Amino acid sequence: MQNHPPDNDIEIRDTPPWPRPVAAWSAVALFCVAAILSYTDRQILSLLVDPIRADLGISDTQVGVLQGVAFAIIYSLAGLPLGRLADLLPRRAVICAGVGLWSVGTLMCGYAPSFWVLFAGRLIVGVGEAALAPAAMSMIADMFPAERRGLATGVFVMGMTIGGGVAIAIGGAVLGLAASGGFAGIPLLDGLAAWRAVLVLLGLCGLPLLLALLPIREPARRSETAAGGVEATSLRDIFAQLATVRAVLIPVIVCCALMSVGDFALIAWAPALLSRRYAMAPDAIGLALGSLVVVAGVVATVAGGVISDRAVKRHGPAARIWVATLCAALAFPFALVALTTSANQVLAAVTLWTLFSSAAGTIGITAVQEIVPNRARGLSVSFVAFGNIMLGLGGGATLTGFVTDHVFADPLAIGQSLTLVIAPLAGAAILLFLHASRTARSVRR
Helix, strand or coil, X not given: CCCCCCXXXXXXXXXXXXXXXXXXXXXXXXXXXXXXXXHHHHHHHHHCHHHHHHHHCCCHHXXXXXXXXXXXXXXXXXXXXXXXXXXXXXXXXXHHHHHHHHHHHHHHHHCCCCHHHHHHHXXXXXXXXXXXXXXXXXXXXXXXXXXXXXXHHHHHHHHHHHHHHHHHHXXXXXXXXXXXXXXXXXXXXXXCCHHHHHHHHHHHHHHHHHHHHCCXXXXXXXXXXXXXCCCCCCHHHHHHHHHCCHHHHHHHHHHHXXXXXXXXXXXXXXXXXXXXXXXXXHHHHHHHHHHHHHHHHHHHHHHHHHHHHHHHHHHCCCHHHHHHHHHHHHHHHHHCHHHCCCHHHHHHHHHHHHHHHHHHHHHHHHHHHHHCCHXXXXXXXXXXXXXXXXXXXXXXXXXXXXXXXXXXXXXXXXXXXXXXXXXXXXXXXXXXXXXXXXXXXXXCC
16 A cells, blocks of 8 residues: 555645644644634524514514624625635734634624614624634644644534534523523623623623633644745735645535535524424424534534544545545435434434534545645635535525425425435535545645
């Protein structure tokens, strides 16, 4: 069998030493905490809809704008320039600025006197959170060799996976505490409506996180001393370098976006399917579905990273995309939710889809980091996030609702709609992953 270098995505003279494991894993742990707080801030409004509507006198449409358009569009558009900044500036500074910005935005939401101030606060939250993933994943790629990078990336992505569950669990507890007067006499929280106290408390949580992030040392960008000279940093040269690996890069980015359609569609519509077709109570849906999805996401991100790391160690970097292809193929059968005949089968299908799809996505984004030049890593993660948010968040839930209303014209046909939306796109993702895995063998940086 042909031997491959352990970190094939760079070929370096005078290679700087890898950071000490304790320092590297401490940084990853903090990035994971940042991801949890980020996703909690992002998802918390879904728990506060009714009190916000009552307090500010806004409509369901305006609530939808706050949860969807106000966040998704600004997050996607801001992510591209912020990804570029992560390739040019110290990445720790980009992360800290992002944490500070989204914390201010969350505080602004908590004290908002009107819809438009709340809208502006959500825009600020979106810009701040868009800075985290590009900078953190770029740093992780410079902290760990290829055979350990998948696990480290998986731990970071795990924070994103469980953030939504944390928002529901902790947000509900804090909301109840605030409603019962638990914050009476506490500065900044005393006298606030319960929903405002939740947002202000989340915003304040950003301060200790920011202080904890400051001591992290910026790792050396490991391809700046590459054979052949310093890596190009101009945007024109970066795109020229990306063009040399586009046969692998574009399919992997598109695959991640296609799989995310299923992720967002199932999370958005599985509760309605369980409620409408199987008369499952909302509290039972939240407990069962939320717990299963969180556990599946954690297992997927960590196990996917470990397995793909072992594959890279034995067979070289191209093996990582082969593992992603396998995970996408294993997810496909669970897109066929139209075939389910009980609530337990629906729960099993959503859980197993999350397990394999999350693994494929985590492995895919790790592969992207190994395909591209160092100074394009932040930008490349922004491309992945842009596709996932715009196609996944923007298309998954919306397409399913449209098919239910206009194709089947039956509110009980959610299972058929989910299958019609998810299955073809998942099939396309498998074929693209397969193409990318074959092409990756010829890509050497």
